[in-house]
Amino acid sequence: MSKPVIEVKNLEKVYEGAVPVKAVNGISLTITQGEFTALKGPSGCGKTTLLNMLGGLDQPTSGSIAIGGVDITTLSENALIDFRLRNIGFVFQAYNLIPVLSAQENVSFIMLLQNRPKEEREARARQLLEAVGLEGKEDKRPGQLSGGQQQRVAVARALASKPQFVLADEPTANLDSQSTANLLDIMERLNKEEGMTFVFATHDDRVIKKARRIISIEDGKVLSDD
């Protein structure tokens, strides 16, 4: 059995307000190495909140999240930032690349934050861009790339830090069907060939079809897990 990468226990997130909202209501789940998992559910079901907590971007009201055995809910803010840098890859809906940097530099930037040597940064960035099918586009800035290409740069960036897993929040929401198919093929290949764990929050059927495990969430609870 593969080793667990993410172990969530009794996770709750309550947004305080005039009427407190329980966005995540007692979720427990384990994601193991090499999974290709989709968290699906309608808007407002709590899947993005769950994803943000798994990524250490949001703190749960109660419960624990262990990543590679480390309970990230107990980490200080600075330690958590460093933990994210070294253990978690992010792919966002709106790509969120740095517009003033080339594709190669966008991928390298993460490794720079990790203080990796220049030669390693450049070699790995080239290799990752090649892996996502962007050979020859290394020097293009985001503005010169299509949405699909930008999202592929974002995937390469997410992998650059050699994370334990990649969290992708609606990664295909802004893409046409061809770009979506390409992107999913690339992520599936990286998953199968390199054993990279992917967790998606999505309601895109094209992503859900590719996923090998689908966790349905509704009203902050796990409805089904297959």
Place this chain on the structure above:
Amino acid sequence: MIFKVAWRNIWRAKVRSFIVIGSIAVGIWAGLLIIGFSFGMNNERTASAIGTTTGHAQIHHEDFDAEPLSTAVLADSSAVVALRKTVEALPFVSGTAQRTVLGGMINSAKSARAVRIMGIWPEEERIQTTLADYMVEGDFFEASGRNRLLVGEKLAKRLGLKLRSKVVLTFQDAEGNLSRASFRISGVYKTLNATWDEFHVYAHHEDLEKTLGVPLIHEVLVRFEETVDTEEKASQLAAAMPAGLAVKSWKQVRPELGFADDMMAIMLVLVLGIIMMALLFGIINNMLMAILERRRELGMLMAVGMNKRKLFLMILVETLMLGFVGGPIGILLGDLSTRAMMRIGIDLSSKQDGLAELGVQSVIYPEIVPSYYLIIAVMVLTTALIASILPAIKALKLNPVEAIRGS
């Protein structure tokens, strides 16, 4: 790469960055012009005062300021000759001149005023000062005659005096008795300092001696080779003096000139401070806009693991770069325009009378003061540094999740 990102980020909003860089450059340019102008004006006033009337230093009896002027003489004539020889032997001294200095009254048919009566040796005075160049009427004791008197143009106007007008001078003699003598105006002078002109009259020493009975020498004016390190040279001069004599540098003789120097330094710092304050707000505004526009990107950087120190550094570098670009442009512009104006001068003839009260001529030639380039450079960078703090704090307070979502 942080530098590369910061540099490229500046050029994302070209118009906005140009405006900020432009305002930094214009601010520095204006600052340098003001500095050049102020130094030009002040140094000219100083040079004019030293050259025309005061000299670089003066030697008096130590009681010169406290006692009635007529009694605080330096020594007898032969001792003064020896004293001047000693002084002239100093390597930095270019020459000396001796004077009789009396406090007294001048009476014309129209009015009377208190004046200081300077008894001079015209040949010496002509060599050591430029007073003779400022005659507007009459001559500088060249024509022969008795009891000739030079008055300033302003005093002449106040007393209704013309060439050959008769006046009566009242002053104390060596015994402290009041003496009176009548003089005729043989010349009218007009230096750059109207205040001086109003309170000083010049008589030939021989004419005063007729009334005083003996030559009284109260003052030895000392000219240095150069107007640099004058305080230090005055101290060296004082060290060479026998007991009972005191040396004053031009700053002590004419404290208002020294005050003007100090005041100017304070004023310049104030003006530069005001310019920097304006730049500060401009830069802060620019950077806050930049942060606001890049919330998503900054949120992403925080999400993927850019720590606060590096984020702060990135914004700091970006802000400093605005100063690094605008600063040299402003310094270059300021330098070039000051140099241009050094050649043509700034003509303020329309304010001539007011400037004369300040002891300044109507065309001002600005000066380059290299030390202020460094001061300005440091001030700009400090301003940029301070300006980066608020935007950086704003960025650090971003919540990555909300920033990425764009909410």
